[in-house]
Amino acid sequence: MAGLLEPDSGNIIVDGLDLRREKPLASEKLGLVPDQSYFDPGSRAGDLLEYMASFYSQGTWDRRDLSNSLLRKVGLLEERDRRLGKFSLGMAKRFAIAASLVNSPRNIIFDEVLNGLDPAGMKMIREIILEMRKDGCSILLSTHALAELEGIADRMVVIHRGRIIGELLPEDMYAHGGNDLTVRIENPGEDTERVLTEYGKVSAVGRNFRIRDANIDAPELNAELIRRGYRVSSISRENGSLENAFLRLIEKVDQKTQS
Amino acid sequence: MRFYDSLRKWIKRLKAELFHQSRKRGTAVAVSLFLLLGVLLALTPSVSNVVAEHRPVLISGFYLQNDSIYLMNYLAYENGNPVGGAKISLYFSAQMIETGDNAITAANGYANYSLFFRATYLSQYEYNPVEKYSVICPGGTFNGTVDPVPVSSPNPGVVIDQIFPGGGDSVDHFLVVNFHRKSINTQVETGVLKTPNGDFYQTYNFSDPIQVISIPVAKLGCVQGFLNYGPQGYSQDSATISPSGSLQMFKDFSQESPDTFLAFMIPLSGVMAGYVVFGREVAEGTMDSVLVRPVTRREIVLTRYASGAVGLTVLYMILMTASFAVLTVRTGYYGSPLPFAIYALVSAVASSALMSLMFLISTLRLSKNMVFVAGLISAIFLIIGVSIVVSLALTASAQYSNGGYVMVKGPAVTALSILSAADPANLSNGLLPFAYYAEIPALFPSYIGNSFSVSQSILGSNLIIIAMLSAIAWVIIPVKLSISMWRRKE
Numbered sequence: 200m201a202g203l204l205e206p207d208s209g210n211i212i213v214d215g216l217d218l219r220r221e222k223p224l225a226s227e228k229l230g231l232v233p234d235q236s237y238f239d240p241g242s243r244a245g246d247l248l249e250y251m252a253s254f255y256s257q258g259t260w261d262r263r264d265l266s267n268s269l270l271r272k273v274g275l276l277e278e279r280d281r282r283l284g285k286f287s288l289g290m291a292k293r294f295a296i297a298a299s300l301v302n303s304p305r306n307i308i309f310d311e312v313l314n315g316l317d318p319a320g321m322k323m324i325r326e327i328i329l330e331m332r333k334d335g336c337s338i339l340l341s342t343h344a345l346a347e348l349e350g351i352a353d354r355m356v357v358i359h360r361g362r363i364i365g366e367l368l369p370e371d372m373y374a375h376g377g378n379d380l381t382v383r384i385e386n387p388g389e390d391t392e393r394v395l396t397e398y399g400k401v402s403a404v405g406r407n408f409r410i411r412d413a414n415i416d417a418p419e420l421n422a423e424l425i426r427r428g429y430r431v432s433s434i435s436r437e438n439g440s441l442e443n444a445f446l447r448l449i450e451k452v453d454q455k456t457q458s
Numbered sequence: 459m460r461f462y463d464s465l466r467k468w469i470k471r472l473k474a475e476l477f478h479q480s481r482k483r484g485t486a487v488a489v490s491l492f493l494l495l496g497v498l499l500a501l502t503p504s505v506s507n508v509v510a511e512h513r514p515v516l517i518s519g520f521y522l523q524n525d526s527i528y529l530m531n532y533l534a535y536e537n538g539n540p541v542g543g544a545k546i547s548l549y550f551s552a553q554m555i556e557t558g559d560n561a562i563t564a565a566n567g568y569a570n571y572s573l574f575f576r577a578t579y580l581s582q583y584e585y586n587p588v589e590k591y592s593v594i595c596p597g598g599t600f601n602g603t604v605d606p607v608p609v610s611s612p613n614p615g616v617v618i619d620q621i622f623p624g625g626g627d628s629v630d631h632f633l634v635v636n637f638h639r640k641s642i643n644t645q646v647e648t649g650v651l652k653t654p655n656g657d658f659y660q661t662y663n664f665s666d667p668i669q670v671i672s673i674p675v676a677k678l679g680c681v682q683g684f685l686n687y688g689p690q691g692y693s694q695d696s697a698t699i700s701p702s703g704s705l706q707m708f709k710d711f712s713q714e715s716p717d718t719f720l721a722f723m724i725p726l727s728g729v730m731a732g733y734v735v736f737g738r739e740v741a742e743g744t745m746d747s748v749l750v751r752p753v754t755r756r757e758i759v760l761t762r763y764a765s766g767a768v769g770l771t772v773l774y775m776i777l778m779t780a781s782f783a784v785l786t787v788r789t790g791y792y793g794s795p796l797p798f799a800i801y802a803l804v805s806a807v808a809s810s811a812l813m814s815l816m817f818l819i820s821t822l823r824l825s826k827n828m829v830f831v832a833g834l835i836s837a838i839f840l841i842i843g844v845s846i847v848v849s850l851a852l853t854a855s856a857q858y859s860n861g862g863y864v865m866v867k868g869p870a871v872t873a874l875s876i877l878s879a880a881d882p883a884n885l886s887n888g889l890l891p892f893a894y895y896a897e898i899p900a901l902f903p904s905y906i907g908n909s910f911s912v913s914q915s916i917l918g919s920n921l922i923i924i925a926m927l928s929a930i931a932w933v934i935i936p937v938k939l940s941i942s943m944w945r946r947k948e
Contacts, residue, residue: 202749226752254474
């Protein structure tokens, strides 16, 4: 989608420009943060950013200022003269973000950018994404760390085995996410798991019981357990997680394929 | 206006590429290696040619022009200045002397003939400058004023003595002998003969038809021989000289020419440049970071190629300027820098052409190490192949335009030698019928008089034109293929 590969079919339109036919113009409006560092390890961070900026309209001194400000933004200004081959994974990712922002793109692709990052790195990227979102940029973020998307994404597309199998909005999560309940019982007995099986698939860890796809709501379950003499200290509902929605979509597709 | 804008855009892009490439670590490594070898080249004469003070050397050279072979000999000090008060003797074997109009006493013009040069010092009263001589080579026409003087050794023949009054830097101080060539197949073979008493002779053998080339191809324009004599003023009876014994190459006292260096450096620098500016990044996948920018694959390939070619040209110019400066200081001779500039230009063109091959290899989905190895192997094969093609093209073109005689530079002769060693029949069965060769006096052109104009015209016209033409083929085809290969589906 960034113009690295020739597409088998279809078009990629960036701000009305066909990436295939008008590649230079379309690429000016696009940024890419790759999943792994694809920068020349023999180049220095500052030099390479200036070189990247040379593809746009900046003059020599502007390029230097720009590279400094971008490196400062991602916390790498001190590493300006260091060769990229010496960067850690986290530093390389941060450099990749700086490189993708060289042309202040209104459209940006984050490709598995969260993989291998420490919490501080994740937080930084999250903040950058939110800031860009606030500025009205279009952001395409591909990831397997689904939990990280919650609170960021406005729209999610699920791709399974190379095909789009569903599209989710945040409000759709409950509908796709099912009704999972987690119950903590202080005085569980030998038959507690069997009793709970009446309300759904049960898995137990110590005094915590998780009922998947519960066919009963939390208040009713609470009342029923108390009636049977259990001391219930908490019941929580976990419906609406993106992960659940994703798994359910995949299950549905697989079942459909098998049948 | 559109063209102007486009040109301005390309120049801007090229400047950015040059600036970027110059700051890469790979560039620093490659340039360091290049300059290190360049320094070694510049120092080579001082390493391999340490001459004792006031020990003059006999400098001999030859060149081919139209239907003539010119031999030049002079005596010089270490710094290249001609030695005064010396005599160079030219010995002919008996069968070389014509006794009648257009007659040869033996072998009917198709045997091997030998010449022996040697230098002796004269006493002051012997100074007697004589005219240049024109001597007939097998089968040619006698048009000189040679007075046969039989000598007892090496065999009955003639001695021509050229006496130098000394001083100055004039062509008049050369013993120049002009031979007519019997046919275009006549070849010259040079070597140094060492006599049992330790004297050295510069020898030339003429042979016909074509034989395997045995000239030391990588020597400087002149082959140098040391005189094993005492201080100036000493004289020796030439009649006692007995130049017999086996021919041996004069390696100990020879001077390496840029040919040897360039034969290695041209392919090597081409491979290095191609690897640094393009090959490594494509093989590693790091070029993708450039591809997402507003630029097409074609533009990337072309601008990277141009930046590499410009870089190579600058490097060769620096190298040749340094070589020229070092040699000028060492020899005290302020010659023309033109041959150096031509060398630099031709080298840059040739290595740039090889660079395109590296571009192509790197788009073949090999690892970065494999790309480098494949580049080196290809370069070795290519230099041999190109040399053969160039030598054939040169000689063929010369046959029709220059009367059939041409000088072929070191790499080409090297290639021919390799070929002939592998299959001598190739040379004798007519596959390579125009294998002429001569040393090109690149570093001391004006010392050998007329040969300068010959070498200059060939270097300055034919070679550059052929280098340019072959470069077009070697550049356009691999570069175009590189672009299409790189566009393939991953």
